[in-house]
Amino acid sequence: MDLQSIKNRFNIIGNSPELNYALQVAVQVANTDLTVLIIGDSGVGKEAFSSIIHSLSSRKHNPFIAVNCGAIPEGTIDSELFGHEKGSFTGAVDARKGYFETVNGGTIFLDEIGEMPLGTQARLLRVLEAGEYIRVGSSKVQKTDVRVIAATNKDLLKLVEQNKFREDLYYRLSTVPIRVPSLSSRKEDIVLLFRKFAADFADKYKTPSVQLDEEAKSLLLEYPWPGNIRELKNIAEQISVLSENKQISAKALSRYLQPYSSNRLPAISQAQPQNEFQNEREILYKLFFDMKKDVNELKRMFLEVLQNPSVAAQNPSLINELKDLNNGHESGYLPAPATTYQPVQLSMPQPAAPVIMDNTIDEHEEVDESLNIMEKEKELIIKALKKHKGKRKDASLDLGISERTLYRKLKEYDIEEL
Ligand SMILES: Nc1ncnc2c1ncn2[C@@H]1O[C@H](COP(=O)(O)OP(=O)(O)O)[C@@H](O)[C@H]1O
Numbered sequence: 001m002d003l004q005s006i007k008n009r010f011n012i013i014g015n016s017p018e019l020n021y022a023l024q025v026a027v028q029v030a031n032t033d034l035t036v037l038i039i040g041d042s043g044v045g046k047e048a049f050s051s052i053i054h055s056l057s058s059r060k061h062n063p064f065i066a067v068n069c070g071a072i073p074e075g076t077i078d079s080e081l082f083g084h085e086k087g088s089f090t091g092a093v094d095a096r097k098g099y100f101e102t103v104n105g106g107t108i109f110l111d112e113i114g115e116m117p118l119g120t121q122a123r124l125l126r127v128l129e130a131g132e133y134i135r136v137g138s139s140k141v142q143k144t145d146v147r148v149i150a151a152t153n154k155d156l157l158k159l160v161e162q163n164k165f166r167e168d169l170y171y172r173l174s175t176v177p178i179r180v181p182s183l184s185s186r187k188e189d190i191v192l193l194f195r196k197f198a199a200d201f202a203d204k205y206k207t208p209s210v211q212l213d214e215e216a217k218s219l220l221l222e223y224p225w226p227g228n229i230r231e232l233k234n235i236a237e238q239i240s241v242l243s244e245n246k247q248i249s250a251k252a253l254s255r256y257l258q259p260y261s262s263n264r265l266p267a268i269s270q271a272q273p274q275n276e277f278q279n280e281r282e283i284l285y286k287l288f289f290d291m292k293k294d295v296n297e298l299k300r301m302f303l304e305v306l307q308n309p310s311v312a313a314q315n316p317s318l319i320n321e322l323k324d325l326n327n328g329h330e331s332g333y334l335p336a337p338a339t340t341y342q343p344v345q346l347s348m349p350q351p352a353a354p355v356i357m358d359n360t361i362d363e364h365e366e367v368d369e370s371l372n373i374m375e376k377e378k379e380l381i382i383k384a385l386k387k388h389k390g391k392r393k394d395a396s397l398d399l400g401i402s403e404r405t406l407y408r409k410l411k412e413y414d415i416e417e418l
């Protein structure tokens with residue numbers, strides 16, 4: 001089968017030699033039952049590769065499932081993959097089949113394999129070597145015939161050195177490694193990809209396709225694309241939806257790109273207002289920062305008062321109030337009372353502290369908006385999920401946290417799937 005027809009069939013855009021080579025290996029290995037390890041940065045198309053391999057294999061009519069090892073909490077991953085018996089742990093009210101049972105005869109894509117806990121790695125190794133597994137809480141050995149395709153954006157050998165990844169599993173998995181190149185190393189494909197995505201979104205949203213002018217094209221090449229094709233696709237979609245002018249200049253384009261340092265186009269990348277979401281995050285940071293400053297100021301005043309016996313004697317109730325205020329902070333996010341402050345640091349400007357203090361701790365000065373960090377975090381998470389249409393991977397990238405952390409927080413805050 002020639003590469004171009006594969007690309008057409010699976011909507012793979014690009015012509016760079018590394019991409020072609022990776023595709024060629026995928027095609028060659030598809031119809032064997034060999035385990036494949038797909039290596040590449042986030043968003044380069046690893047999952048796309050895994051489904052190409054499955055679709056070109058003799059297992060194509062059997063199930064294919066993609067499992068993100070990074071998004072499943074450590075406590076449940078064994079049970080998800082291998083199943084469990086009734087009562088094998090608290091909450092296991094019923095027995096449950098794992099993926100290695102339900103996907104029997106098909107292919108499992110284990111994404112972010114570097115995040116797999118060591119215990120699970122041992123179970124996986126047994127499946128790969130002997131086709132055997134045991135449900136959690138059972139002693140019965142079961143057989144399975146599942147092809148494993150794994151992917152990682154980590155350097156697994158480094159994880160092996162750090163004893164976070166089993167060496168035997170690493171060698172077992174990497175029988176056939178496929179390296180999917182990052183976008184910055186296949187610049188010749190960037191404009192092609194953008195054009196394709198812009199055409200697709202124009203179709204989807206029934207608008208004329210956006211067109212980049214020459215300068216915008218060079219900006220596209222200049223940009224480092226940390227999120228690779230996924231990021232390029234998101235940006236193409238945002239521009240297609242939001243830009244009224246369908247002719248896109250470099251200046252217009254730069255509004256959609258994350259800030260980055262570039263020697264050639266510093267003004268464009270830094271001076272532009274960022275998107276609304278980014279701005280909001282910055283406002284929050286500033287708010288937290290200001291709060292922290294206020295608290296430090298309060299602490300200095302507190303100590304000043306305590307250092308001055310005459311002030312303390314005249315204002316016993318104030319001292320109590322201050323003590324309460326300080327105790328309240330011990331359990332929260334804010335720094336604990338500054339018992340390590342030295343008197344020498346306490347050169348407070350006049351006027352005397354008590355008067356200011358009375359005002360500062362006045363409850364009515366509170367801003368209407370809630371400043372609770374957890375509430376804000378929840379809001380941001382919901383916002384990110386909405387923005388990325390429920391795609392956790394993209395939302396977590398935007399939030400700057402790992403997908404696993406996002407998963408935990410969804411549970412913690414009781415956020416339903418969007
Ligand atoms: N060569 C390509 N041409 C067109 N779209 C691609 C290509 N490679 C990946 N994509 C798209 O980019 C997005 C990210 O790909 P994905 O396989 O999820 O990346 P990864 O698993 O490496 O993080 C998907 O929407 C996918 O369809």
Ligand SMILES: [Mg+2]
Nearest residue numbers: 043046047111
């Ligand atoms: Mg992926």
